[in-house]
Amino acid sequence: MSDQPHDHPPLAEAPPDCPHCQKPLPLCICxxxxxxxxxxxxxxxxHPQEQDRALxxxxxxxxxxxxAVVRVGLSWPSLAKALGRAVADPARWAILYLGSAKAADLDPDxxxxxxxxKGEVAENQRAILKSIxxxxxxxxxxxQAKALWWRNPWMLKCQRVILGPRRPSRYGHLRREPRRDGLSTIEAAGLLMAALERRPEIAAALDASFERMLARYxxxxxEHPELTPRPKPRGKPDRRGRKRRV
Ligand SMILES: [Zn+2]
Structure with missing residues (x-):
């Protein structure tokens, strides 16, 4: 590992953001x-305060x-409103549950x-998951996820699911803040959609995109560390031994 500062001068102007992924264009793999x-x-x-555009x-x-639909906000009166549809039955939509239940403890397979x-393993797994x-x-x-959960009471009517990923998140050390199930949103989406549709190629496609995104990052x-801010623990010296000014 080199301790030399980067030779590349910072960009004179911030590059524009991609309108699709909203990342600075050099980070976009759309x-x-x-x-x-x-x-x-x-x-x-x-959540509106989720500001991690780079990662x-x-x-x-x-x-x-x-x-797929992405919405930024704190609350929506119903699932249908969040989806922008006339009707939607929350009982037929699966939501990743935030409780402490771990799939590995309940059913490692x-x-x-x-x-x-009640947070217990439901009977008729197959029938439930098929109806989603x-x-x-x-x-x-x-x-932030907990705030969304409590502000949207219709989520209580959704089918709760938890994940038992076979491998840890590809984020590795890049993101220090633990996510609720240890996976990035794209990994969780890939795992869930692939399992429920019984199409492993969905997870493979999303995981491959995530790996391309991390490699690009x-x-x-x-070359341009100013585009890739990384959260660091407060008050600890950075890798060049200086105290970090926040
Ligand atoms: Zn993009």
């Missing part, structure tokens, strides 16, 4: 994404599906597990 047909809907609700994945995940409102029309993901930190970070 042109490599081909939208997939999917039986299930995907709704991603993003965020909600909009990139949504671009993989022709009918399942990548997706439906829970009852769409998937809802809350995009943000743990506390690491390339850009070397």
């Amino acid at each position: 042109d490599s994404v081909t939208p997939l047909e999917s039986r299930l809907g995907l709704l991603i609700l993003q 965020g994945t909600a909009r990139l995940a949504a671009q993989h599906f022709k009918t 399942s990548e997706v597990l439906a829970l009852t409102r 029309d769409g998937v809802i993901l809350l995009d943000g930190t743990w506390s 690491q390339e850009v970070e070397k």
Whole structure:
């Protein structure tokens, strides 16, 4: 590891953002994404304070599906309103549950597990998961996701599911703040949509895009670190030994 400062001068002007993923253009990989047909809907609700444009994945995940919807906000009166549709039955939409239940403890063989409102493993997993029309993901930190959960009472009517991913998140050390299930939004979307549609190629496509996004991030970070801010613990010296000014 080199301790030398970067030789590259900072960009004179901030580059424009991609209108699709909203990342600064050097970080955008949108042109490599081909939208997939999917039986299930995907709704991603993003907390307004989720500001991680460089490493965020909600909009990139949504671009993989022709009918995916991303909304930024704190509350919506109903699932239908959030989706922008006339009707939608929340009981037929799966939401990633924020409670402490771990799939590995309940059923180590399942990548997706439906829970009852009491947080117990539901009977008839197969029938429940087959009846699902769409998937809802809350995009943000743990506390932001919890705020979304409590401000949208219709979420209580949704089918709760938890994930038992076979491998840890590809974020690795890039993101320090733990997400509720340890996965990025794009990884969670891939795992859920692939499991519910029984099409592993969906997860493969989203995971591959995520890896391209992370590789691009690491390339850009070397030349233009100002475009790739990384959250660091407060008050600790940075890698050049200086105290960080926040
Ligand atoms: Zn883009």
